[in-house]
Amino acid sequence: MLGVAAAVVYAWWATGQLPFTAAATVAVGIPVAGLVALAVVRRPTGTGGREPLRPGAVLPWAGLLAAAVVLEIVGLALGGRSSGVPTLSTVVDHALTWHASRWALFCAWLAAGAAPLVSPVLHRRDGVA
Numbered sequence: 001m002l003g004v005a006a007a008v009v010y011a012w013w014a015t016g017q018l019p020f021t022a023a024a025t026v027a028v029g030i031p032v033a034g035l036v037a038l039a040v041v042r043r044p045t046g047t048g049g050r051e052p053l054r055p056g057a058v059l060p061w062a063g064l065l066a067a068a069v070v071l072e073i074v075g076l077a078l079g080g081r082s083s084g085v086p087t088l089s090t091v092v093d094h095a096l097t098w099h100a101s102r103w104a105l106f107c108a109w110l111a112a113g114a115a116p117l118v119s120p121v122l123h124r125r126d127g128v129a
Helices: 002-014 022-041 055-077 088-095 099-125
Strands: none
Touching (some): 002 022, 002 099
């Protein structure tokens, strides 16, 4: 729980940095380096009793990715600044103008990066793995 609180506070600080500065680059690089280090330290040595990935588990994510790519292509084909069909990058640019939305997206990015490393640990504690 303390780690989550620290990550939330860190995310608030990191998203307060001016974009494209050395401080912003370091603020993004620190969690990346930390998660890579954790991945190397906690690398599984064998199958560990994990069940294989089912193809059906990937389909919703593949569909979401395909829809995002199609929406981006359509938005770009309409000139990139269409008010009716904005590109995803245009929507994200607008969302990044507020510190709170940058913070929420940064927290989501941290959670997505940490999930593959934290999930096996939590399952082991519950006696699942």
